[in-house]
Amino acid sequence: MAMSASSQRQSQIWSVVRVSSGNFLEMYDFFVFGYYAAAIGKAFFPSGSEFAQLMAAFMTFGAGFLMRPLGAIVLGSYIDHHGRRAGLLLTLMLMAFGTLTIALAPTYASIGILAPIIVVIGRLVQGFSAGVELGGVSVYLSEIATPGNKGFYVSWQSGSQQVAVIFVALLGVWLATILPPETMTEWGWRIPFLVGCLIVPLIFLLRRSMQETEEFAERKRSASHPTPGQIIRMLATHWQTVLVGMLLVTMTTVSFYFITAYTPTFGKEVLKLSSIDSLLVTLCVGVSNLFWLPVMGALSDRVGRKPLLIAFTALLFVSAYPALSWLVSQPSFARLLMVELWLSFIYASYNGAMVVALTEIIPVELRTTGFSVAYSLATALFGGFTPAVSTYLIEATGNRAVAGLWLMFAAACGFVATLIAYRRRSVPTSVVSAAASP
Numbered sequence: 001m002a003m004s005a006s007s008q009r010q011s012q013i014w015s016v017v018r019v020s021s022g023n024f025l026e027m028y029d030f031f032v033f034g035y036y037a038a039a040i041g042k043a044f045f046p047s048g049s050e051f052a053q054l055m056a057a058f059m060t061f062g063a064g065f066l067m068r069p070l071g072a073i074v075l076g077s078y079i080d081h082h083g084r085r086a087g088l089l090l091t092l093m094l095m096a097f098g099t100l101t102i103a104l105a106p107t108y109a110s111i112g113i114l115a116p117i118i119v120v121i122g123r124l125v126q127g128f129s130a131g132v133e134l135g136g137v138s139v140y141l142s143e144i145a146t147p148g149n150k151g152f153y154v155s156w157q158s159g160s161q162q163v164a165v166i167f168v169a170l171l172g173v174w175l176a177t178i179l180p181p182e183t184m185t186e187w188g189w190r191i192p193f194l195v196g197c198l199i200v201p202l203i204f205l206l207r208r209s210m211q212e213t214e215e216f217a218e219r220k221r222s223a224s225h226p227t228p229g230q231i232i233r234m235l236a237t238h239w240q241t242v243l244v245g246m247l248l249v250t251m252t253t254v255s256f257y258f259i260t261a262y263t264p265t266f267g268k269e270v271l272k273l274s275s276i277d278s279l280l281v282t283l284c285v286g287v288s289n290l291f292w293l294p295v296m297g298a299l300s301d302r303v304g305r306k307p308l309l310i311a312f313t314a315l316l317f318v319s320a321y322p323a324l325s326w327l328v329s330q331p332s333f334a335r336l337l338m339v340e341l342w343l344s345f346i347y348a349s350y351n352g353a354m355v356v357a358l359t360e361i362i363p364v365e366l367r368t369t370g371f372s373v374a375y376s377l378a379t380a381l382f383g384g385f386t387p388a389v390s391t392y393l394i395e396a397t398g399n400r401a402v403a404g405l406w407l408m409f410a411a412a413c414g415f416v417a418t419l420i421a422y423r424r425r426s427v428p429t430s431v432v433s434a435a436a437s438p
Contacts, residue, residue, distance in 0.1 A: 015144055016153065020160035021203045023137045025092065028164040029099045029126060029196050033061050034261030034387060035172055035279075036189040038269065043107045043189075044116045051395055054269065058388035060120055061261070064127030065384025068376030071131025073235070076369030079136050087136055087368070089208065091129045096200040098125035103193035135372030142359040148301055154356040155297025158348075162293065165260050165286030168192060172264070172279040181275070234366050235373065244421050245358050245374030246381075251313055251414030252354055253375075253383025255347040255407060259285050259340055262387040270400055271331035281337050288344040296352030305360075306422050308353035313415035316346045320411065321404030328400040343407075350414065361421055382410065 033040065040060075041053035079087030101122035108115040137157045145153035171192055179188045235242065260282060267278030300308050319342070327339045362370035390403040 012144065012146070016141065016156050018206045019137050019140045020156050021206045023133055023157060023160040024164045024167075025095060025196060025199055025203050027161040028168060028199075029095055029193070030064070030130065031164055031168045031261055032192040032196065033064075033102070033123070034058075034257070035168060035264045035282075036184075036192070037061060037265055037387065039185045039189040040119070042185055044105070044119050046108050051391075054265070054391060055388060056116075058385075058391055060116070060123055062385040062388050063120055064123035064130070065376070065380040067124045067127030068131035068380050068384075069373060071128035072135065072372035072376040073131075073369065075129075075131060076135060076366075076372040079139075079368045089204070091133045091136065092200070092204060094129035095126055095133070096197060098122045098129065099193055099196050101125065103190050103197060131372055131376045134375050135368050138355055138359055138371060139368045142356065149298070150359075151297040151300040151305070151353065151356040152294055153297075154359060155293045155352050158351050158355060159290055159293045161256075162286045162290035165289065166283055169279050169283035169286060171195065173276055173283065176276050176279065234363070235369055238363060238366070238370060241361055241363075242370055242374045242377075244417050245361060245370070246377045247413045247417030248309075248354055248358060248421065249375050249378035250382050250417075251316065251410040252347065252351045253379045254386050254410035255316065255343060256351070257383045257386040258390065258403065258407060259289075259343050259347060262390055263336075263340060265387065266390070266403075267336055270394060271328070271336060273331060273333060273336065277333045277336070281333070281340050284337060285340050285344045288341050289348045292345055292348030293352050296349040297356065298352075300353035300356065305353040305357040306418060308349060309357065309414065309418040312346050312350035313411045313418065316343075316350075316411035317408050317415065319346075320407035321401060324401035324404040324407075354414070357421070382413075 037057040038050075038054055041050075041055075041057035045053050045056035045060075075087060075091060078090070099122070102119055105118040105122065106115055134157060137160075138154050141153045141157055142150055175184060175188055175191060263282045263285065264275070264278040267273045267281060268275050296308060323339045323342055327335045358371055358374065359367065362374070386406065389406055393402040393406065394400055
């Protein structure tokens with residue numbers, strides 16, 4: 001019996017690793033673009049203004065997110081009909097294609113206007129793929145979770161993203177120590193993209209060995225299993241639930257892209273710290289997120305989702321602007337680290353409860369599609385443009401702490417959505433009691 005339990009535990013661990021590995025690559029590729037936005041702007045968007053170059057690069061970064069809702073609907077309905085495994089293999093291949101396109105794109109100096117067009121196409125393919133990746137992974141993890149541990153299992157969807165943050169930051173620190181800044185700007189920024197492409201074969205092998213979830217397999221055998229067209233029609237019927245889900249995600253996606261994708265640029269271009277300092281802070285943020293996400297996911301299994309969602313949206317709302325104001329008054333590595341770790345704690349604590357709550361408020365027949373649409377809309381409208389919005393607000397106001405207002409807006413969205421979701425009883429009343437069971 002003990003051997004059987006041990007074997008089952010190992011099988012569960014490997015299932016989490018297999019599904020999360022592809023999520024790591026999806027997020028790795030997105031982060032690389034954000035981290036090296038300044039160099040990408042110089043390579044593909046020539047202009048006499050560094051601000052214009054950076055804005056062009058960040059708008060291209062955000063353009064990828066505009067494709068997420070379309071990817072969520074098309075690929076999400078595919079996954080809900082054909083299966084979790086088949087869909088997650090497809091998204092992996094699409095992301096690899098987009099990444100390779102950007103890595104090998106000639107510069108503006110080489111082919112002119114075609115260069116930024118190629119980069120934008122690469123970003124759009126990445127965004128289309130990523131539109132369903134987070135939903136597909138979260139739903140898979142929720143369906144293989146053991147009783148009373150759903151929050152802990154689902155937290156590893158976000159946990160794999162933090163591994164990507166850590167990996168990119170470590171790679172960035174290493175490249176910054178061996179290559180001079182002018183070399184990184186000229187061609188060194190391509191190296192992380194190529195590394196991502198080299199990882200694809202390993203992750204493909206891991207995902208090929210994934211098993212379909214029992215919950216989906218049972219529904220597949222049912223005569224009432226919906227077609228893609230029916231899934232999309234049900235999505236329109238449940239638009240209010242999807243809207244609430246989108247507002248829940250807004251706080252997660254804005255705070256996440258602020259403390260990860262935007263931090264290297266914020267530290268270097270706004271606070272005038274070194275590239276290595278900014279990347280080291282990002283590395284620490286990834287480690288902090290990776291610690292707090294499963295801890296708070298497990299806590300939500302014990303105390304319920306709502307208390308954590310309420311507490312940490314309120315905490316971000318009251319502390320975001322004061323924290324950034326304190327940071328910009330005397331910028332330093334130590335202050336940037338302290339502020340980012342504080343924001344990391346808030347983000348991870350909220351997200352540990354939010355992602356699993358989102359899988360619970362979406363009807364089971366369109367779970368992947370509904371989750372993915374809610375997540376992708378929030379990311380497309382708010383999170384993905386966080387670097388661009390922050391850059392614009394700082395330029396327009398001259399206030400280097402003004403991004404704190406953007407974080408406060410996101411916190412308000414999460415707070416209101418939590419109240420609506422639980423007032424409407426969108427989240428099953430059995431969540432807390434089930435979580436408390438052994």
